[in-house]
Amino acid sequence: MSDHPITTPAPAPSPTPAPEPPYYVAVFTSLPTPHQSGYAETAERLGALVRDIPGYIGEDSARTPGGLAISVAYFRDLEGIERWRRDAEHRVAKERGRQQWYERYSLHIARVEHSHSFRRPTPA
Amino acid sequence: MSDHPITTPAPAPSPTPAPEPPYYVAVFTSLPTPHQSGYAETAERLGALVRDIPGYIGEDSARTPGGLAISVAYFRDLEGIERWRRDAEHRVAKERGRQQWYERYSLHIARVEHSHSFRRPTPA
Numbered sequence: 001m002s003d004h005p006i007t008t009p010a011p012a013p014s015p016t017p018a019p020e021p022p023y024y025v026a027v028f029t030s031l032p033t034p035h036q037s038g039y040a041e042t043a044e045r046l047g048a049l050v051r052d053i054p055g056y057i058g059e060d061s062a063r064t065p066g067g068l069a070i071s072v073a074y075f076r077d078l079e080g081i082e083r084w085r086r087d088a089e090h091r092v093a094k095e096r097g098r099q100q101w102y103e104r105y106s107l108h109i110a111r112v113e114h115s116h117s118f119r120r121p122t123p124a
Numbered sequence: 125m126s127d128h129p130i131t132t133p134a135p136a137p138s139p140t141p142a143p144e145p146p147y148y149v150a151v152f153t154s155l156p157t158p159h160q161s162g163y164a165e166t167a168e169r170l171g172a173l174v175r176d177i178p179g180y181i182g183e184d185s186a187r188t189p190g191g192l193a194i195s196v197a198y199f200r201d202l203e204g205i206e207r208w209r210r211d212a213e214h215r216v217a218k219e220r221g222r223q224q225w226y227e228r229y230s231l232h233i234a235r236v237e238h239s240h241s242f243r244r245p246t247p248a
Contacts, residue, residue: 015153015192018230025234027149027196029139029184033244060153062186062194068139070186070194072151072232098242106142106241108196110149110234117230118222120157 016058016074018115023057024081025112026073030105039101042093049089055080081109140182140198142239147181148205149236150197154229163225166217173213179204205233 032039050056055076063069075081084090097105156163174180179200187193199205208214221229 015155015228015230018232025151025232027151031139060192060194062188062192064186068184068186070184104243106139107239108142108149108236109238110236112232112234114233115231119228
C-alpha cells in the first residue's frame with residue numbers, strides 16, 4: 001500500500017541463482033515465426049511437466065519483441081536432460097514447433113564448470 | 125521494393141548456428157535495474173571488443189521488456205572465455221554493472237557436448 005518504487009518486476013526468484021557445479025544447461029535460442037497460435041498454452045503445459053523431471057533445477061527465459069527468444073533450463077545431470085528430450089508430450093510439441101512456431105533455432109547441451117551469482121545489496 | 129512480407133526481423137544470421145562440439149558457452153542471465161544510462165553504449169563497445177578475442181564464435185541476446193535479459197556468448201575454448209574475463213574494459217564494465225545496471229545476475233560457464241540447429245525450409 002506504500003508508495004515505494006517497484007524495481008523487481010519478475011514474480012519468481014529470477015534469474016535462477018547459480019547452483020554449485022557441475023550441472024547441465026540446455027540453451028535454446030530461437031527466432032519465432034509470426035504464427036504463434038497455441039504456443040502459450042503449450043509452453044505453460046511443458047513448463048509444468050519439466051518440473052517433474054528428476055534433477056530439474058530451474059529455467060530462465062527472455063524474448064525480445066519481434067526478435068530472438070532464449071530459454072535456459074538447468075538440470076543436475078545429463079540423465080535429466082535426456083529424460084526430458086524423450087518425453088512424449090515434449091516430442092509432439094517440438095514437432096509442432098518445427099512445423100509452425102520456429103523460423104530457426106539452435107539447441108546447445110552443456111556441462112557447467114564455473115558459475116556465480118550476484119544480488120544487489122538491499123539499500124539501507 | 126516489393127510487397128513481400130518480412131518474417132525475419134533479425135538483421136544478422138541469428139540465432140547463431142550451432143558449431144560442432146566441443147565448444148564453450150558463457151550464459152549471462154540478468155534482471156536490470158531501472159537505471160540503464162550508459163548501458164547501450166557500453167554494450168555496443170564490448171560487443172565490438174569481444175569479436176577480437178581469439179576463439180570467439182558469436183553471441184545471442186534476448187530481453188523481455190520489464191523482465192529478464194539473457195546473453196549467450198560462444199567460444200571455441202575455455203582460454204577465449206578466460207581472456208575475455210580478464211579484459212580490462214570488460215572488467216570496468218562489470219563493476220559498473222554491479223553498481224548501476226543489474227539488480228541480480230547469474231553467469232554459467234559451460235562446455236557444450238551436444239548441439240543442433242533447425243532452419244525452416246524456404247517455402248516453394
